[in-house]
Amino acid sequence: NSQLNNSYTFENYIEGDCNRLARSAGYAVANKPGTTSFNPLMVYGGVGLGKTHLVQAIGNHIKSNNPDKFVLYVSSEKFVNQFIESLKTNNVQDFANFYLLVDILIIDDVQFLSGKEKTQEMFFHIFNHLHQSGKQIVMTSDCPPRDLKGLEERLLSRFKWGLTADLQSPDFETRMAIIYKKMQSDGIHIPDNVIEYLAYSVDTNVRELEGVLISLIAQSSLNRKEIDLELAKAALKHIIEDVETEVNLDFIQKTVAEYFQVSLDSLKAKTRKKEIVTARQVAMYFAKEYTSHSLKSIGYHFGGRDHSTVIHSVQTVSDLIDTDKKFKASIQELQKKFKVKAV
Numbered sequence: 001n002s003q004l005n006n007s008y009t010f011e012n013y014i015e016g017d018c019n020r021l022a023r024s025a026g027y028a029v030a031n032k033p034g035t036t037s038f039n040p041l042m043v044y045g046g047v048g049l050g051k052t053h054l055v056q057a058i059g060n061h062i063k064s065n066n067p068d069k070f071v072l073y074v075s076s077e078k079f080v081n082q083f084i085e086s087l088k089t090n091n092v093q094d095f096a097n098f099y100l101l102v103d104i105l106i107i108d109d110v111q112f113l114s115g116k117e118k119t120q121e122m123f124f125h126i127f128n129h130l131h132q133s134g135k136q137i138v139m140t141s142d143c144p145p146r147d148l149k150g151l152e153e154r155l156l157s158r159f160k161w162g163l164t165a166d167l168q169s170p171d172f173e174t175r176m177a178i179i180y181k182k183m184q185s186d187g188i189h190i191p192d193n194v195i196e197y198l199a200y201s202v203d204t205n206v207r208e209l210e211g212v213l214i215s216l217i218a219q220s221s222l223n224r225k226e227i228d229l230e231l232a233k234a235a236l237k238h239i240i241e242d243v244e245t246e247v248n249l250d251f252i253q254k255t256v257a258e259y260f261q262v263s264l265d266s267l268k269a270k271t272r273k274k275e276i277v278t279a280r281q282v283a284m285y286f287a288k289e290y291t292s293h294s295l296k297s298i299g300y301h302f303g304g305r306d307h308s309t310v311i312h313s314v315q316t317v318s319d320l321i322d323t324d325k326k327f328k329a330s331i332q333e334l335q336k337k338f339k340v341k342a343v
């Protein structure tokens, strides 16, 4: 039993700037285990960023191409517990023999070995044996090897023999892609504005993003309500405690640009075309209204304009709201997209 979960694959592991190196190194290892210079492969990164998924995908890929190979996935916690158990029952030799038979050893969260000297000694022994026999070792850790406290130096130096690659927090595009992929595989439809809103709001890690999605889907079916922006905002408030009650400035710019059908860049450019000027002024108005950016900061984010330009824009928009019914209606429509607090 390899302890692999076959729902973790490369096919459903979204590639992005945040994981490109780790993913491609992982893919290389998966295709040529033990024979690339990426041995060991060490993937590190914070919680929920996809370490376990990636290393399991490596294991599953190898397993399906080489059914006869002994691929083993083990968490470091389990490794420690098994080892302690073997000490108690006088079966240390069996424990070691079992691991020496493995062709591909995937060991997750090695930071857990910290301070456990006897276990580290055993792991050192297994590591050396496997590595010398050309067997592939894949590890994950929640921090770079140099920051792994409580691990023996000789072990750390071996971790650096191969390739160390990190996983970063997913960028906006990757978050969008992950939501799309999840919707696709679950056969669920979520409107584009909701997807964007979620991708903007949940920028911590993938696990949290998935949690929000699951909860949103659940609330939608419980309340027999279609998934829309209101529901998403409400769901987010329940899930993430310190949800930003503030709307992101990028989100405002993007939404306003889209609404007025002008490019995002033009909001920050010098151009004084009427429709662009209007869009720009409206975006500044919302930035003032819904973010805590100072006038100076807002100006800065609109192509380095000064704060008096921002004041003028806000004033112009306020005046138009009072005098132009049609304009007022479009502002109200936009407003709906930004009101987080009002839920």
Ligand code: ADP
Pocket: 012, 013, 014, 015, 019, 045, 046, 047, 048, 049, 050, 051, 052, 053, 054, 178, 206, 207, 210
């Ligand atoms: P970690 O081990 O780093 O804490 P996991 O591998 O458990 O993180 O990932 C958390 C969740 O996010 C899992 O459900 C995983 O499938 C998903 N996930 C992480 N990264 C990606 C990605 N790039 N594409 C698709 N799903 C991802």
Ligand code: MG
Pocket: 051, 052, 053, 108
């Ligand atoms: Mg993990």
